[in-house]
Amino acid sequence: MTYRPTIGLEIHAELSTQTKMFCNSANNLDEAPPNTNICPVCLAHPGTLPFINREAVKHVLRVGVALGGTLADYSEFDRKSYFYPDIPKGYQISQYAYPLVSGGSLADIDITRVHLEEDTARSTHQSPGKDDTEGRSLLDFNRAGIPLMELVTEPVIHDAETAGKFARELQLLLRTLGVSKANLEKGEMRIEANISISKTDSFGTKVEVKNLNSFRSVERAIAYEAKRQEALIESGGSVVQETRGWHEGRQETFSQRLKEGSADYRYFPDPDLPKLILSEIPEFAPEVLVASLPELPWERRARYIKEYGIKDVDAIYISADADRVIFFDAVTKILSDVALIRLAVNYIVTDLAGIYAKKGSEEFTALDANAFVELMRMITKGDLSSRGAKDTLALLVEEGGDPETLAKKHGLIQVSDPVALEKTIATVIAAEPKAVAEYRSGKEAALQFLLGKAMKESHGAGNPQQLRELFIKEIS
C-alpha cells in the first residue's frame, strides 16, 4: 500500500472594515505611507484599552452562515502570548475556546472553526548592505490591529488539487460577501497547509507549510511535502513536527522552526474586552444575517447551469471572477434567446478568455456588452465566419466601437454571394489541377486542401459551408 497524504488548511483573511479590530485607526493598507494609520492602542502603548469592532464581528458571522456553520451564543477574546517585535504587547488578541463560528462546510470540506483576531505589524528585514542600514528590520504598524479572520479546516483533504480548489472557493466567497479583498499576493489572504502522510487509518506527524503566495504554490508545496515525507520515511527517518517555508525559486519546502504547542501561548481570556452574548444582539441573529447574504458562488453556478443549460466548467469559469459575472449578467439581460446566450458563453470562455490570456490581463469591464451581443447576432445571421468572428472580437477588445463597422473596415464580413464565391472557386480550380484530379479519384482530403485555398483566395471572408457545396457541385 502506498502512503496517503492528509491535509488540513488554516487560512487567514484581512477583513475590509472602516477601522481596525480594537481601535479607531483606519483600516487601509493601499494608500497610507508607513506608520500613519496608527494610534496608542494599535501601537500597544501600556494602559490603553481596546474595544471590539462590530463590523468585523458581523463579517465573520456572515461567513459563518454562508458556510452553514453554528454561530456562537457566547464568545470571547483571548490573549495568545508570544514575543516578537511585530506584536509589542507581548500577546496577540485572538480567540481560543469560544470561536465565533464552529462547523460548516465549503466545497465538500468540513470546517472546524472560524474566529477573529488582530493582524500584527508588517516587518521588513533588510538584507545585509554596504551602509548603516545593514541587517536592520523595519516595522510598519499600519497593519497592526487590522481585523483578521482565521478559518481552520478538518484534516479531511487528501490531495493537493482539492486543497487548491477549496482555497479558491473560499477566496470567491469572501469576495462575494465583500468581507475581504482576499488577494494572495498582497497578503490579504494567507494560506497555511498542514500535511502528513500515512499508510494506516491513523494520521502521521504533520508539518505546517507557510509562505504560500499563490494557489499554485499551495498545490505544489503540498505535493512536494508529501513526496519529501515519503522519501524520508522510506529511507528510515521520521517526520518531525515543524513549520516549513515554501521556497518559490527552488520549488521546495525548507525547515523554519519547530512547532510550539498551544501550552506555550498561555491563552487566557482578555480582561480588557467585554464578553459577547451574541444572541442578545439583534443584527447578529442568524435569520437577519442569512437575509443579508447575496447570491453565493455555488448558488450562482447552479442557476447558470439550470437557466442557460451551460456546462459546469463554463459556469465555474464565469462565476470565478466578479468582473466576468458583471459582464455575463449584462449579456443575459440583453439576450432572452437561450441559444444565443450559449453561443455568447462559448465566445466568452474560449475566444475572449484566449484574447485576455494573450494580453496578460482581463478587461471584461472595458468591453461593451451591447457590442458583444451585436457580434453574436452577426454570427448567427451568417455575416461572419468563425474566423471572422474571432478577428472581429479581437478588434472589439482592442478598439471598441461597433462590430459591424469594425468587420466591414477590416474586410471580415463573410461573403455568401454565390456569384462572388463561384469566381473564387473557378480561380482555385484553375490553379490546382492536381488537387482537383486527386479529389476526383476519391481522395477526400484534397477537398479540404482546395477549401483552404479558397478561404485564402477570399481573404478569409468566404462562407466555408457554401464554398464546400460549390466545390462538390463543380468537380464531382
Ligand code: ADP
Ligand atoms: P495544532 O494544535 O498543532 O495547531 P490542530 O489540531 O489545531 O493542530 O490543527 C491545525 C490544522 O492542522 C488543522 O487544519 C487540522 O485540520 C490540521 N491537521 C491536524 N492534524 C493533522 C494531520 N495529522 N495531518 C494533516 N493535517 C492535520
Ligand code: MG
Ligand atoms: Mg491549532
